[in-house]
Amino acid sequence: MKNKKGKKALRVLAIILAVIVLFAGITTVVTVIGLNANTNKSHSFPAVGTDIKIEEKGNGVWNIYSDREIKVIQLSDTHFGGGWMSIKKDSMAMNAIAAIISAEKPDLVIVTGDMAYPVPFQAGTFNNKSGAKLLAELMETLGVYWTASYGNHDTEAYSFFDREEITDFYSQYPHCLVREGAADVDGYANQVFNVINSDGMITRSLFTIDSHSYVDGDIFGIMWKYDNIHENQIEWYKSVIEENNKHNEMKILSSSQSDFGQKYINFLNVPSSVFLHVPLSEYKDAWNEYADNGYKDTKNVKYNYGAAGESGKVVYPGIYEDNFFETMLELGSTDSVFCGHDHLNNFSINYKGIDLTYSYSIDYLAYTGISKLGSQRGCTVINIAENGDISYSAENYYQEKYTSHFEKEEVTMQVLGE
Secondary structure (H helix, E strand, O other), rough: OOOHHHHHHHHHHHHHHHHHHHHHHHHHHHHHHHHHHHHHHOOOOOOOOOOOOEEEOOOOOOEEOOOOOOOEEEEEOOOOOOOOOOHHHOOOOOOOHHHHHHHHOOOOEEEEOOOOOOHHHHOOOOOOHHHHHEEEEEHHHHEEEEEEOOOOOOOOOOOOOOOOHHHHHHHHOOOOOOEEOOOOOOOOOEEEEEOOOOOOOOEEEEEEEOOOOOOOOOOOOOOOEEEEHHHHHHHHHHHHHHHHHHHHHHHHHHHOOOOHHHHHHHHHHOOEEEEEOOEEEEHHHHHHHHHHOOOOOOOOOEEEEEOOOOOOOOOOOOOOOOHHHHHHHHOOOOEEEOOOOOOOOOOEEEEEEEEEEOOOOOOOOOOOOOOOOOOOOEEEEEEOOOOOOOEEEEEEOOOOOOOOOOOOOOOOOOOOOO
């Protein structure tokens, strides 16, 4: 009797193992077929291209040489799953990105995190490189320079590849400017892009900063405990601004043109913008002050545009304190910060003289039902004038000007923050 029970148990176990192996085999085949199909699709879009000159100077510094207006597109939370469960939604994300870039024809694209989304119960894979590859292949086909600041999902604790490996992967693509970044600074892709004119003056700096991932034991991110900008990143940011200011000062002092100093007197403190994934805590402070005042401006807060569509705390910043915003105020260089992360927030609000702006997201995958909603999907269009002045606007994907090369999905345009 015992032998019969033992044999029966073994048969049941064998059947279970066979089902698991069969399931794994089927999903692997579907994943490979789906990835190949989406990779081939990424190669089908017409090239956009750009004539902008960008040069890597090392240690996280890039120079963009131009005497004309520069257009930058901020994308965020593209959330390419790269697995068997996300094939269709990855294709939809690809359509949106290609349509936006084809219409806007930017000189540079900055993706503020969560390029990949290797969450197995939604994407069907732990392989974060497969999602990263879909974005990289698409951007290379479009032929536009792009860079990124990493998000919390790009390299999950359970993902196959860490930030160093994903950075090495991205850097193989000629139009991708993601690099390890500044040496001896925490995180990856801490970089600065200096716009320089033909007089050799830096007219604006664009910082990308790694806002890291989860902390305080929240390995899987289920408690929304996000990290902050680290002290050595802030020190690096400060040193770059001081070096850039010194660069412009020396250019003025060494010029033989009598009116050179007068022409560039305002660039002794180089204006700058910061791009990161997780919002600073000041986003929350500013929005709460605005909301508590009946959604009216205060002494510290000036509303620009957009809405807060997230529930609960509305803004989900790092859980600790840092002095990054205070350092920005002290140095007086940074006038604008751009983030992603909270997909249903797309507001821009000025706090103590600095614009704090959310991008629209691309996400079709992470939030339940988000593929069928449209008010949160799009980009930020940023224009940098010849004199370094910056202007920007939130642009929804479902405008007529964004014509998809493939069929654009039907969505509900929900009211955010209702």
